[in-house]
Amino acid sequence: MILSEPLLRMEGISKRYGGAIALKEANIAVRPGAIHAVLGENGAGKSTLIKIMAGVVAPDEGRMLLDGNEVSFASPAAANGAGIVCVFQELSLIPDLSVADNIVISNPPLRFGMIDRKRQRQIAEEALARAGAADIHPSSLVKDLPLSRRQMVEIAKALARKPRLMILDEATSALTQSDVEKVFGVLKQLRAEGMALIYISHRMHEIAQLADDCTVFRNGRSIESYPAGSKSDQQVVELMIGREYTNVFPPKPMQPRAATPVLSCRDLSWGDRLSGINFDVRPGEIIGFGGLDGQGQRELLLALFGVLRDLKGEVAIDGKPVALKSPGEAKSGEISMALIPEDRKTEGLMLPMTVRENLSIAALDRVSRNGVIDRAAELREIDELLKLLAIKAATIDMPVASLSGGNQQKVVIAKWLMNRPRIILLNDPTRGIDVGTKQEIYALLRKLADAGAAIIFYSTDYDELIGCCDRVLVMYDGSIIRVLEGNEINERELISAALNIDASQAQQRIAQ
Template identity: 85%
Template structure:
């Protein structure tokens, strides 16, 4: 079968930031009517590559060709005008504007010098329908949508620009499973219509399901391109990380059930989102929370951390009933709780501030004397955390925004480890990071549990729940409906429980 001529090509692309090389002689060929997957660890150069394609960054060397003609983009608007649109992992939506305003923001329809609201709404409705999100009302404010629905608006916004080449950077990482299936159907339809698509994801099963061609990047270089399906997952991962890849998840040690829970919840309820949640966790355990997205898992973590108001029921720590009025109470010395939030960019980090400032802020009480930070103690703590988490940063005083996504997530985790927590809550902590960094986080969680911490871990990835957790509590409609343990922690049981196929089996889990 003869392949169509490339729509877009990059040859010998290099980009440096000071002394750091982000890309070195990178090549990629993208064809119309095909989905081209770009694979690589965080920091491999993928983000720089797509920023150059989208006109955000100018390369130092190399050339780009569109329809065989050499091109350069001075701005994202120039790339959009050429038919290249990017859906970035970090959303570009304006929260205080409506969905319709966001979709047409770069080129709103006008009538008599004013925005034509009727036509704007029609454009938004068509774009949302094309993105498989016709249930989102164009008039709703973006800030009132959950993260997964905002991601669908971002995709609709890109489709409204009628691209010839659409780039999707971890576009499904924040989506529910039903939304993922809708996006896949949309992408397959766009491919059939002749659009060229570049798809970046760390979820190997998505690549297997969608991609026609693949290119692997490592350390800023394009390592190899190949037809999808011609390499095993292990071969692909080894290309990405440059070494043999084994034992993704650390072994699970046997646990002594006779130990008393460090944390227990009894009949925890909050509005319509949580209903009668009862469970306990012992020191050294990793408990996973499963179920379809939006069944109360996130609200449960927020309730445990003192974020939510008017939570009913009991929270018991070390056998003592407590009342958590704020996160300050949760992280206090007598409780020592930490929460790794879902969205590292908006909830976990202060992007303009330095790595050092981000790491220290949660532990200021512990590393300060009379209101003055003990810089020597701070340096010792940060040095140790850099080693433990293998954080890759040129220095402590660089902006945390300059780090790759995986290293930013390590900083979020390290920030809370500065407090030496006994109870660690994690909200989908590996979303949008590479397989190598995921493995490091899995090992870290097991080490923390082995040292006596209690780890509560919500994940949308079934493989993580199966591989990491000693027990999995499946939530449905705000309640725990099933506990899985041992050999019962498998994909079939997780999916059956998530869909509540076996009927309502609400339980008290101790």
């Protein structure tokens, strides 16, 4: 097999931010008609690499060649003009504009000096269909779409620019499984048409399904490039983290937990999204919620945290019924609950503010005296959490937006741990973060449970449910349809319950 010449080659690329080295002598070559996976932990240099490709930042050293000719891009518009388009993990859509407006925003079709609305809609429909999202109406406002559909619009927006090289940074991390399958089909078709694609994901099974070539980054350096499938997952992970990768999940306790539940739900219902929810969680337990995405898991967490109105049924804390009317009541001293949200960028952090401000915001009453922040107490609390979660930040007075994705997620978790919660709700907390940071979060969850916290954990990753949880409650159409314990917590049983079929049928689906 004769491999094609690279469409894009980067040689000896280095980039510094003050005293921090983001990239050092990095190299990569991307072929047309191939999907090139870029792998590495958060903070390994991947984001800086693609920002240089996309014209967002300029390298300090090294060179970039497109079709064998040296190029440099002063802006994203210049990179787009050369055929390089990036779908970043942080969405670039404008919420108050329509889907069609967002898709053509950089180059709207004009007629007599005015935007040609008919042509704009046609372009949007074509781009959405090409992205596998023809069901999204071009006139819909972006703010009215769920996160997974917004991500599909972002991909359609990139395709509308007719790229030669498309970069996808964790583009499936917010998608439902149905949309992931559609995107995979789209990417394979684009590859067959000769497009070059760079694909960044922490989901190893996605890399196995899609990639032709792989490059591993660690500490700002390109460690190794190799043909996809030539290394085992364990070998790849060890290249990424620079050490042997074992004991991904901490051991589960052998002894049964205390009998008295800290939180109980009885016949909890909300509109047509939740119906007859019944479960208990005890101190020291990690309870997982599984099932296909969109079966009411997120709504249940929001209900428990006092976000939803007009709930029916009963929630009890320590056996006493409570009315959770607001997040403020949920996190109050008597209940002491915390919610780690799904989208750290929009729901968990204030990106322009500092690490210190983000850590303190949920626990100001703990570090304040008579309405004035006790700086010494605040710094003691922050220092303790920085060590507990191994948060890597040059200074706590730097903007939290400048941290890697994994460290941002740690800040979200640390912010709520500052309140010393007894009940911790987690909504897909490891989405879009690297394997090393995931391992640290798994260990932290078990440590918090061992210290007596009750943890309710929704994840779209079956491996996490299997490895982390003492019990898994599988939801289907807004109801809990099965409770798995012990050896029942396995992929076959999870899939069968998620699809509401028997296990023998699920085994056939796995085999397919």
